Amino acid sequence: MTGAAEATAPHGPGTGDAPPVLALAGVSKSFGAVRALRDVSLELHAGEAHALAGENGAGKSTLVKTLSGVHRPDSGQVLMDGRPVEFHKPADAQRHGVAVIYQEPTMFPDLSVVENIFIGRQPRASLGRIDRAAMHARAAELFTRLGVALDPEQPARGLSIADQQLVEIAKALSRDARVLIMDEPTAALSGNEVARLFTVVRALREQGCAVLFISHRLDEIFELCQRVTTLRDGAWIASEPVAGLTHEALIRRMVGRDLDALYPKLDAATGEVALKVDRLTREGVFTDVSFEVRRGEIVALAGLVGAGRSEVARAVFGVDRWDAGWVEVNGRRLPPASPTAAMSAGVALVPEDRRQQGLVMDQSIERNIGLTGLKGLRRGPVISRAAERDRARDWAIRLQLKFNRLSDAVNVLSGGNQQKVVLAKWLSTRPQVLIIDEPTRGIDVGTKAEVHRVLSELASDGMAVLMISSDLPEVLGMADRVLVMHEGRLVAEIPRAEATEESVMTAAAGRTS
Amino acid sequence: GGTTKESASSQAPAAPAQTAAATANPNAPIKEGLQIAFLPKQINNPYLTILDKAGIDAAAEYKGTAKEVGPSDASASSQVSYINTLIQQQQDAILISANDANAVCGPLNQARSKGIKVVSYDSDASKDCRDLFINQASSEDVGRSEVKMLADMIDHKGEIAVLSATANATNQNTWIEFMKDELTKPEYKDMKLVKVAYGDDDDQKSFQETQGLLQAYPNLKGIIAPTTVGIAAAARYVSGSKYKGKIVVTGLGTPNQMREFVKNGTVEKFALWNPKDLGYLASYAAASLVSGRITGAEGEKFTAGKLGEFTVGKDGEVILGPPFTFDASNVDDFDF
Amino acid sequence: MARDMARDMAPDVTTANSARAPLSRFLRWDVLVGVLLVLVFAGGAAGSPEFANAGNLSFALGDLGEIALIALAMTLLVVAAEVDLSVASVLGLSSALVGHLWDAGWAIETIIPLVVVVGAACGLVNGLLVTRLGLPSLAVTIGTLALYRGLAQVVLGDRAIAEFPQSYVNLTVNDVPGTPIPYPVALFAVLAVITAVALHATGFGRALFAIGAQVEAAHFAGIRVKRIKLVLFVISGLVAAFAGVVYTLRYGSARADNGSGLELAVIAAVLLGGVDFDGGKGTLGGVIAGVLLIGLLRNLLMLNDVSTEIQSVVTGLLLVISVITPRLVAVARQRRRVPSPVMPTPPTT
C-alpha cells in the first residue's frame, strides 16, 4: 500500500503526451491468501520498450496475465488508449492488438509449427478456406527475420524448449500487434537468438509498437529497454528510465538490499573421476561424445541451442537409450536406459523442461520433492509424512523458496520458484554426480547467486557437477572447464583460464579458431 | 480329498423337502389376493411382454395381483438380484423365464425354502429348483415339426442352416438337438444341416449372420430360425436381397412381425403357439400351486380358467399344446 | 461397516484446489459420494423394512462382490492413467475355463490356481502391448475385450456347466458367522485395506499418482513406469480371473457369456468414486463408496418396485450430479468472493 500514492503517477519525463497505449491503474489480484499484485500501476507507451523486474514470485507473470485477459483484476483497471477496458478472456485482449509470449510455452504438440503460429488467424482464401500457401510464405518470412531454421511442417511435439520459445516468439510477432508483451522470452535462448530477437523487437518498437519485456538477465534489460518498473512482493516499487540506473541500483530495488557476488566460485581440490562418458552416440542426435567429470569439479557444457547438450544429459541419465559407447560412474558402467540404475549409482539430473520433466504440476511441493527419495522416507512399508515434510521444508528454506504451504500444488508457484522445487527435488537425493540442465532458467538474480553458492559448495564437498547452460556469464563464472558442443559433437574443451566469451562462442558456432 | 466332479454329485444338495411332502387338494379354491411376479429373461423383450401381460390379466380374473419385474439385459446374474428382491417382498409365487437354468437355482431354492412357489415358463430353470415348468409345446414336437415343415417346402433336398438365438439359450439348444435327430431319418437323406449360426437374439446381428450364411453357402436352400427375433431378421434380409424366392425361411415367429413377409412371398409358413395362452396358463398354474390344488407331482390335474384342464407331466412339466402353423390364409386372424 | 471403511480409507490427496478455503476439502467429489451413500443407507433403513435386514444386505453386498474386487485393481490402473476394458471378458474366460476343466474331471483345487494364472497371463498380454508398443490401453483392451470373450466361447461353446462342489459354492455365498457379510465381501474388505494403504501411504502409491499425473516427470524421477504399468495390468487380469471363479461358484454356473458388460459397471463405480480418468487423482475410499452407492441404491429401488428403466436413469443422473455438484458449488463460491475467472480451464476427458 505504501507504493500506492507514488504509483498513481508513474508517468515520467521523456514519455510524450499521448496517453499510454496500454496501462494498469491500481490493480490488485489475489489467489486465495496469496496477494500476487497489490495496487500496481504501469504505463506502456508506443515506441517504448518497458522492462518489468522483480524477484521470483514478485508478480510479473500475474501482471502479464492481467494485461492479456487471462486474469481479471480484483480491483483497479486496465486502460487502453486512456479508456478503461475489460478483457474477459485472452481473445478480447488479442482483438485489441495485445500479443503475448507467456513465460511457459503454450504449444499444440500435435499441430505443425506453422499451424501453431497461425491458429485461429490463418490467412483465408475464397469461401473462407485456409490459404496454406500464404500461411507458409508468412511463416518463412518470420523465420528468416528471426534466423530460425525450423521445418514449418514439423509437428511441434519434440521441439526443444528453445525451439518452442522461438515458435512462441514467431507467433506473437505474426500478430502485428500494437502491444507486445514478452514474459522471459530469452530464458531458454543463447546469445545468438537473443541478439536476433532484439533486432526484431527494436524494429517493431521503432514502428510504434509498445513493448513489455521481462527477464532475469539484467544485461538484457539494459540493452533493450528505455524504462523499467520494479515489483517486490506484488507491490509497485519504482518506474524509471533505464539510462542512469546501475545494475546495483536495480538489484537493490528488486531485492531490497545489496547482493553478494553473483558467481561465488570456490576453488575445490579435484578428486578422482566420478563420471566418465566414452564415445557415446545416439544416432541422429549426437555422435562420439567423450568426457570426464571429477569430484569437486564443475564442468560446463556449452553450445548453441539445439547442439544436443540436453540429449547427452538425458542419455547419460538413462532417460533415452544410446546406440553406442558407454557411461561409467565411479568406475562402474551404467546399464543403458535405466534412470533407476543411474540414480542408485548416485547420478541426478535436473531436467531443462520443468513442467513436463521436472515436476508433477498437480501435486504438492512436498510430494514433488519427496518423489526422488521415496525409499528414504519409508518407515516400515509406509511413507512417513513427517519425514516427507521435513525433507521438503529443509530444502525449501535452503533455496529460499517462496511458498504459502508445503501442501500447495506446484502449479501455483511462480516460474522461478518451480525451478527451485526441481532443484530441491534432486539436491535432496545427495547425488555424487549432478547433471544440471539450465540450472537458473527463470531464476532471479538473488536466488541465482544462491543457487550458484549451493552448487559451488556441493562441488567443494566432492560432488561432480556437469552444468549445461546457455547463459554465457554463468558458464564462465562457474565452470572449472568448459566443454563445447556443435551439431551433436563435442568440438572443444576449454580450461577455466582460457575460457572467454570469444573462445566459447567461436567453438559453439563450429568455427575452428 | 480332491473335490472333483465325481465327489461333487454325492454332495449335491437335496431339493427342499417340505414342498414335496405336501399333498394336493384338487378342490381347494384359488386364494384371493395372491401376489405373484413374472420375471422374464429381459424386460422389453416384445414376445415375453405379451406373455407377461396375459399372465397379469389372468391374475385379475382370480382376484390376485401380479406384476412384471426384470432386468434390461439378458444376463443370468441380473435375474438373480430380482429373485432376491421378490423373496424380500414375500411374494406368493415367482414365475421365471430363466436366462440360465443353473445360475438362478440357488436363489430360487432359497425362495422355495421360504414357502414361495416357483414356476418356470418359456425357458426352464433346472428342474431341481422349480415346482412347475409351463412349456409352450413339447420340445420334441417343436424340433421335429420345424424340420418337417422346411422339408416339405424344399422337397426334402438341399443344404439347410439354423439361425439360433444365443449359443447358450436352453430352449433353442434343446430344439436344435431334436432337429438334428430328426434329420438322421432316411427321408431326409438329401438334406444337410451345414451350419448353426447365432444371432444372439439381436436384430442387427441376426441380419448380418443371415447375409453371411447366404454368401458362405451359395447352395443353401433353407433357413430355420427357431427364435422370433431371428426369423424376422432373416426374412427381412432375404426379402430385400437377390435371394428372395430362392431361399426358404421358416421357424418360430409372431404373426405381427411376419405378416409383411408372408404377404410379399418371402416366407410361406412359420409356427408358434399363442403367447397369450402361455402367459395365461402359467399364471393359473402358479395360483393353483399356491392354493394347494396341485403340488407339482406327475399326474395332477388343474383347470386354467378359459383354457380348460391341464395335466402335470413328468418332471413337473405342463405342456400348452402343439405349435400352430401360420400361413397366408390365417396370418391376418391374429394380432400379437 | 462399509461406511466406516469408506471414511477411514479416504486419506487426503493433495489436489490443486487445496489452496482454497478448508471447507472445499469437504466438498470434494468422493466425500460427496460418501455422504450420498450414508443418506441412501439411512433413507433405505427408515423407509423400507425389507432393506436393512441381514438377509437382504448380505445378498446386496454379495451381489457386488465381483464388481468391487475388480474395481480395486481398476482404481490403481486409472490412477496411473490407464484403463482395462477387458476385465469382464477375462472374468468370462476364467468362468469358461473353470467350467470346462471341471467338466473334464479336474480337481477344483487345481482349477482355481490355474485359472488365476491364466488371468494374470491375459493381463500380461494387455500390459506388454501397452508398455512395449506404447499403444493406448483403451484401444488395446477394446481389442482384448473381444479376444478374451471370444476365447471363452472357444473353450465352452454353447455348453453351460453346473454342479460345482457344494463346499466351494458355500464359500462364495455364505456369510461370515454372525455378520451379514458374505465371505467374498470379507475378502474384499481385507484387500481393500491393503490396496488403500498401498495406494495412499506407500512409495508404490506415490509412484502411481506421479505416473498418472505426469508420466514424463515420473520417468525422470527414476520411477520404473513401464514395469509398474505392466504389474498393474497383471494384477488387473489376475483379480478379474479370481472374480470369475467367485462368479462361477456363486451362481453355480459356468457360461462363456458370464459377466458380459460388467466392465461398464466397474468403470461407472470408479468414476462415481471421483477417480480422474486422466490419471493422478482419486481416492480408494471414494471408489468403495461409489461401488456401494450404486449397488445399494439399485437394491433399494428394486425393493420399491422401481422399474429397470428408471434405475438406469437414476444411475446416470447420479454420475452426472456427483461430478457436477462440487464444480457448481466451487463456481458459486468463487462468484460470490471475487469476479475472477481463472485460466480458462478447458474440459478434459
Added chain:
Amino acid sequence: MTAVTAGRSTRGIVDLVFRARELSIVAALAVLVAVTAAANGNFLSAQGLKDIFLNASILALLAVGQSFVVITRNIDLSVGSVVGLVAFTVGDVLAANRGLGVGVAIVLGIVIGCVCGLVNGLLVSFGKVPALVVTLGTLYVIQGLDHAIAHGRQINAVDLPRSVLSLGNGSVLGIPYLPLITGVVMLAVGYYLRSYASGRDFYAIGSSPEAAGLAGVPVRRRVMAAYLLSGALAGLGGVLWLARFGTVVADDAHGWELQVVSAVVVGGVAITGGVGTVYGAALGALLLTTITSALVVLKVNPFWQQAITGALLLLAISVDRVLALRVARILRRRNARHGS
C-alpha cells in the same frame, strides 16, 4: 545449420507419407477382402459388396461424429443410446402417422439427436466436468428413457411408411442410399476439419486445451459444436437404422459405443485428442464390419469369430504402431547421415 535444416525437412516429408494412417487401413482392408474373395467369390459379388457397404455405413457415420468429439480430447459414450432412442421414437411417430415422409423422419431424428448432444455439450463444456463421466451418465439416462418409451413394444416394418423403408434398401445409380449419405457426410466433415480455420480449432483444442484458450480459440463453443454434431449424426444414424432394419425395439444399438470407439481408434484418431481424420475413422468402421462379414463368409466356426475379430483388431493397431516406430527410427538414422 543448413545441414540440420535439410535433415529436418526430409524428415517432414517422409513422415507425412508414412504416417498416413488411412493408407495402412486401406492395405489391411485390401488384404482381408482379397483373402476372403479368393476363398469365396461371392464375397465380391454385387450383392456382397452392397452388403459390406450397407453394414458399415451406420457405424461409419457414428464414427465420423465420434472422431469429431475425440479430436477435441473428449468422448461421447452416449451415441449407442441415442441411436436406439431415435430409432424407436421416430419409428413410433411414423407408425402412428403413416402419412409422414422421409424428410420429417430425418429432421425429427436429427433434432432428437441434437437435444442429446446439447445436454452432453452443455455439461462438458460449460459444466467443465469430465466427458467420460458425463456421457456414461447420459448413456444410462437416455437408455432408460428409451426403454420407458418402448416399454416392451416393437415397431415392425409393416407399420412404417414405404418411403422410409426404401431409404434403407433403395439405391440411386446402383449405389444404396446409406453409404451415399455416409460418404457425403464424411467428405463434408473431413473437408471442413482440414480446410477451415474453425476446423483446425478442434485439433488445437485436443492438442492442448490450455494453449487453445490462450490463443483465443473459443474452446467452449467448439466443444459444444463437436457434441452437437456427434448428437446430430447419431440422430441421423438412428433414422437410417430404422430405415434399414425396419424392426426396432428399445435395445437397438445397445453397446455400440464401444464399437464406435474401436472404429475411431483403429482409424487412427488418438484417444488423447488432436490427431486423426474422419476418413480414417470411417475406414476403421469399414474394416471392423468387413472383418465380421468375412469371418462368416469364410465359414469360421461361430465360436471362434469373436476371438479372431479381437485378434485382428489388435494386429491392426500393433502393426501400425510397429511400422510407425520403425519409420521413426530409420528417419532418425537418416537424419544422422544428413546431419553429419
